Amino acid sequence: MRPRLLHSRRRITGRLAAVAAAVGLGVSACAGAGSLTGGGSDSITIAIVSNSQMQDAISLSGEFEKANPGIKLHFVSLPENEARAKITASVATGGGEFDAVMVSNYETRMWAKNGWLTDLQPHIDATQGYDAADFIPSLRDALSENGHMYSVPFYGESSFLMYNKKMFADAGIAMDPNPTWDQVVSYAEKLDRPAAKKYGICLRGDPGWGEVLAPLDTVINAYGGRWFDQGWQARLDSPEVAKAVGMYVDLVRRYGEPGAASAGFQECANLMAQGQTAMWYDATSAVSVLEDPATSAVHGQVGYVPAPRAAKGDNGWLYTWSLGIPAKSTHKDAAWKFVSWMTSKEYIADVAQRLGPSHVPPGSRESTYKLPAYAAVAQAYAGPTLTAMQNANQLKPTVDPVPYTGIQFLAIPEFQDMGTLVSQQISAAVAGQKSVSDALAQAQRYADTVGKTYRNGA
Numbered sequence: 001m002r003p004r005l006l007h008s009r010r011r012i013t014g015r016l017a018a019v020a021a022a023v024g025l026g027v028s029a030c031a032g033a034g035s036l037t038g039g040g041s042d043s044i045t046i047a048i049v050s051n052s053q054m055q056d057a058i059s060l061s062g063e064f065e066k067a068n069p070g071i072k073l074h075f076v077s078l079p080e081n082e083a084r085a086k087i088t089a090s091v092a093t094g095g096g097e098f099d100a101v102m103v104s105n106y107e108t109r110m111w112a113k114n115g116w117l118t119d120l121q122p123h124i125d126a127t128q129g130y131d132a133a134d135f136i137p138s139l140r141d142a143l144s145e146n147g148h149m150y151s152v153p154f155y156g157e158s159s160f161l162m163y164n165k166k167m168f169a170d171a172g173i174a175m176d177p178n179p180t181w182d183q184v185v186s187y188a189e190k191l192d193r194p195a196a197k198k199y200g201i202c203l204r205g206d207p208g209w210g211e212v213l214a215p216l217d218t219v220i221n222a223y224g225g226r227w228f229d230q231g232w233q234a235r236l237d238s239p240e241v242a243k244a245v246g247m248y249v250d251l252v253r254r255y256g257e258p259g260a261a262s263a264g265f266q267e268c269a270n271l272m273a274q275g276q277t278a279m280w281y282d283a284t285s286a287v288s289v290l291e292d293p294a295t296s297a298v299h300g301q302v303g304y305v306p307a308p309r310a311a312k313g314d315n316g317w318l319y320t321w322s323l324g325i326p327a328k329s330t331h332k333d334a335a336w337k338f339v340s341w342m343t344s345k346e347y348i349a350d351v352a353q354r355l356g357p358s359h360v361p362p363g364s365r366e367s368t369y370k371l372p373a374y375a376a377v378a379q380a381y382a383g384p385t386l387t388a389m390q391n392a393n394q395l396k397p398t399v400d401p402v403p404y405t406g407i408q409f410l411a412i413p414e415f416q417d418m419g420t421l422v423s424q425q426i427s428a429a430v431a432g433q434k435s436v437s438d439a440l441a442q443a444q445r446y447a448d449t450v451g452k453t454y455r456n457g458a
Helices: 009-023 052-067 080-092 108-114 121-126 137-142 165-170 181-191 213-222 239-255 265-273 284-290 332-342 345-354 366-370 372-377 382-391 415-430 436-455
Strands: 043-049 072-078 100-104 152-157 159-164 279-283 302-306 319-324
Touching: 043 052, 043 080, 043 332, 052 072, 052 152, 052 332, 052 345, 072 080, 080 100, 080 108, 100 108, 100 332, 108 319, 121 332, 137 152, 137 319, 137 382, 152 332, 152 382, 159 165, 159 213, 159 284, 159 382, 165 181, 165 302, 181 239, 181 279, 213 239, 213 279, 213 415, 239 415, 239 436, 265 279, 265 284, 279 284, 284 302, 284 382, 302 382, 319 332, 332 345, 345 366, 345 372, 366 372, 366 382, 415 436
Parallel strands: 043 072, 043 100
Antiparallel strands: 100 319, 152 319, 159 279, 159 302
């Protein structure tokens, strides 16, 4: 069967209209400020992802309403996949249901080019003390088009290698402060003890463009691989990609966790937190699990070093949940007041004081890492996290030039479909259901289908 990829960029909006019909644009408010039945010129509706830091913002939203008595907030809080689908469908079709939306660096630049998001730069420039220069530069650039920001970061993350310092010390092994993937393989081999349910490394193998492909794409970048060359010729059949994917699959199959083909972030987090794996390469946000005494048996015993290198260094990915204002919103000034509140330095300091420093949304502002309360609890990982964020460059993710941006994803509309299909091939290789060469041959065909639309100027 021919893969169901997007064959033309002109069909994206029509396809999203179908998504709107499928998922429905009816929404229900979460438990929090206001309800969706409210009205008035200063009632604004915010679509938000129901992650913990976002729920903290909802819990504190009464403070915003007290300071802005003319504005009533109504939240639509949904799990990530549902939120992404509803927000995409509404914004792309000009539905106008939302006045502020949570998006990421995957969508922001594409949507800005399509005219779907409001240019926030005039609001930023007119807001005294907002200090956009304080945003981590890599995030500020990732959320900008032609030098103007179209969404502003609430939370950000990169990726790094986490390791159990006690397991390394007991084995007489010293972690290189800037390791290569070859070194990681060597460490994993020496530390793998499956009979004792202790594994050399944990890596995602679960299919999904945001699952196995997130870490694997950074490995492909590290080895000098790329999805497409500058002429949009697919390059998933290159020796560099074969070497990267071959290493990843072999590493996790030989020295990784059981059932790796169905393991994602949470499964690896559980193993690392319980001291069952010596290393884990994944998101910097994992510290919220590993350094929490209530959930982790290894808190205070974890070391953090940069994403492993090969032909290329500085391979940490870049991701942010940010807030934007749809172009069709009719309450843009009120929406900006809320957006600027939730992404301000003052909000971060207030969270640290009211909810505790562990609740602070990480990775958005450089000043966060200078807060005494946050620095005290984040001493082990604050520096590695900030360094990874600062060094990530989604505009130049690869050794050789490419026509796309993005590190652990390609910032093109087709990537969600294409990435999902390719990830299924990789997951099958991790499961031992097919060889890496066969998986990449099929992945190359998927990528070539997309490449043709760009080569033909569709």
